[in-house]
Amino acid sequence: MVGFAIIGVLLLIAGISVVVARQPVYSALALVGVTLGLAMIYLMLSADFLAVAQVIVYAGAIMVLFLFVVTLLTAGKEDKEPADTLAGQRWAGALFGLLVGGALAVDAVLHPAPKIAAPVVPGFGGLHAVGEALWGPAFVMLAGVALLLLTAVLGVLMLNHPEAAEKIAGHRRTTPPGVTVSPAEGEDGA
Amino acid sequence: MILQIAILVVKILLLVGILLGGFAYLSLVERRLLGFFQLRLGPNRVGPEGLLQPIADAIKMMLKEDLMPLGADPWVFRMAPVIAGFAALSVDAVIPFGAPIHLFGQTITLDIANPDIGLLIAFALSSLGVYGLVLGGWASQNKYSLLGGIRATAQIISYELAMGLSVMGVLLMAHTANLEGIVLAQRAHGWFWLPQILPFLIYTTTAIAETNRTPFDLPEAESELVAGYHTEYSGMRFALFYVAEYINVITQCGLIVTLFFGGWLGPSFLPPIIWYFIKVGIGVFVFIWIRATLPRFRYDKLMSFGWKVLLPAAFVYFLGTAAFVSGVL
Numbered sequence: 403m404v405g406f407a408i409i410g411v412l413l414l415i416a417g418i419s420v421v422v423a424r425q426p427v428y429s430a431l432a433l434v435g436v437t438l439g440l441a442m443i444y445l446m447l448s449a450d451f452l453a454v455a456q457v458i459v460y461a462g463a464i465m466v467l468f469l470f471v472v473t474l475l476t477a478g479k480e481d482k483e484p485a486d487t488l489a490g491q492r493w494a495g496a497l498f499g500l501l502v503g504g505a506l507a508v509d510a511v512l513h514p515a516p517k518i519a520a521p522v523v524p525g526f527g528g529l530h531a532v533g534e535a536l537w538g539p540a541f542v543m544l545a546g547v548a549l550l551l552l553t554a555v556l557g558v559l560m561l562n563h564p565e566a567a568e569k570i571a572g573h574r575r576t577t578p579p580g581v582t583v584s585p586a587e588g589e590d591g592a
Numbered sequence: 593m594i595l596q597i598a599i600l601v602v603k604i605l606l607l608v609g610i611l612l613g614g615f616a617y618l619s620l621v622e623r624r625l626l627g628f629f630q631l632r633l634g635p636n637r638v639g640p641e642g643l644l645q646p647i648a649d650a651i652k653m654m655l656k657e658d659l660m661p662l663g664a665d666p667w668v669f670r671m672a673p674v675i676a677g678f679a680a681l682s683v684d685a686v687i688p689f690g691a692p693i694h695l696f697g698q699t700i701t702l703d704i705a706n707p708d709i710g711l712l713i714a715f716a717l718s719s720l721g722v723y724g725l726v727l728g729g730w731a732s733q734n735k736y737s738l739l740g741g742i743r744a745t746a747q748i749i750s751y752e753l754a755m756g757l758s759v760m761g762v763l764l765m766a767h768t769a770n771l772e773g774i775v776l777a778q779r780a781h782g783w784f785w786l787p788q789i790l791p792f793l794i795y796t797t798t799a800i801a802e803t804n805r806t807p808f809d810l811p812e813a814e815s816e817l818v819a820g821y822h823t824e825y826s827g828m829r830f831a832l833f834y835v836a837e838y839i840n841v842i843t844q845c846g847l848i849v850t851l852f853f854g855g856w857l858g859p860s861f862l863p864p865i866i867w868y869f870i871k872v873g874i875g876v877f878v879f880i881w882i883r884a885t886l887p888r889f890r891y892d893k894l895m896s897f898g899w900k901v902l903l904p905a906a907f908v909y910f911l912g913t914a915a916f917v918s919g920v921l
Contacts (some may be wrong), residue, residue: 427668433721462752466719473742
């Protein structure tokens with residue numbers, strides 16, 4: 403319980419500094435702190451595989467890519483407070499956020515979920531339990547999500563890389579014979 | 593209970609001592625070997641055969657002025673080498689470097705921790721090391737440093753995938769992710785480098801890339817980026833980046849030995865821990881040999897090699913191993 407309290411406080415500090423920090427790199431670092439703290443909480447719940455997966459996937463890969471982009475964006479730039487375009491939006495946002503949080507808390511107290519009281523399966527969050535959950539009954543869902551993500555990646559490729567898109571589409575948008583148009587030439591002409 | 597904690601503390605201190613001492617003399621061995629590879633002598637003036645050179649280097653590093661660029665981000669600038677050093681040192685906690693020994697009526701396992709998912713923990717901790725590089729490059733506010741940090745990010749993320757896939761076959765064959773279990777499985781089924789020859793080669797290649805050594809030293813390519821991510825570092829902070837790099841080399845050799853060459857297994861005329869150190873020493877020598885032999889990759893070649901050759905090859909071999917282990921083939 404003491405450990406949970408310490409990690410909880412650290413997590414809250416890290417989470418708040420993600421939002422508050424003016425320097426985007428600090429925000430990203432605080433987010434790394436959040437993922438590491440979450441991994442600690444998984445460890446305390448003896449879900450060791452989830453904890454390690456959290457570190458490998460989020461801290462080791464996704465947040466590194468975040469930092470990759472953020473360091474490129476902010477190299478040598480001043481970090482100034484952006485102008486508040488909508489008057490009082492922060493206070494309004496804070497107020498509504500508190501209201502939503504309060505409503506959720508009241509609802510949780512009035513209607514506690516009965517299933518939370520049930521104990522989890524033994525070995526929950528370990529290597530074998532996660533493996534059996536993913537490759538057992540939930541495999542169709544896993545494959546579905548994988549397909550969905552693959553589609554999303556291909557979509558980004560199509561949107562950002564017109565030449566590759568044309569190649570994939572099998573040269574459907576062929577240019578008339580004798581006319582060669584490449585994006586660079588088009589820009590030069592304009 | 594107190595005895596257990598005392599043993600643990602002694603083991604941790606010993607491991608850190610061995611790793612730091614290993615770093616100091618690895619730097620000397622590498623410089624001398626590079627010298628021999630290039631038909632020159634290398635540092636041989638400080639002490640007999642240059643054996644006191646690491647001490648001279650350490651004193652020099654500690655006495656040097658600790659510089660920080662005016663525009664640098666002081667907090668991140670100071671944190672970056674610490675992160676790199678921490679990630680490098682912590683990985684070794686889960687690698688078993690010898691068979692359990694019996695001392696004072698206690699059975700002492702020669703590793704700091706022996707978790708069920710030791711291999712995954714090693715990967716998780718080593719994947720944090722890239723933060724030191726990218727943050728050091730960013731915090732220096734120097735374009736060469738930034739380029740080095742960004743190269744390090746892209747390179748390590750790309751090669752980590754092939755690295756992870758290449759050890760999947762070992763996991764499948766050993767039926768466990770526990771590193772001691774993997775060593776013991778190799779006692780039963782023979783060392784894994786032969787059945788997993790392609791993953792072994794892929795793992796070694798990616799290990800060199802992960803430790804940013806030639807031919808994959810683009811993050812610190814001195815002919816293009818001055819010194820890459822640690823251009824602005826001096827004194828002990830610079831030394832910490834070096835410590836991290838060399839300890840990463842030792843760690844990666846330890847992992848290669850554990851995964852593919854039977855860890856501390858060996859004929860019984862030498863104790864297991866000696867076998868482990870001999871194998872790691874051979875691995876480190878091969879790392880230095882490769883550094884002395886191969887020129888640096890071009891950046892686009894590096895990326896296409898990682899994504900279009902190593903990753904598909906590792907994946908296909910992994911699928912083949914899975915089919916074989918499960919009895920489909």
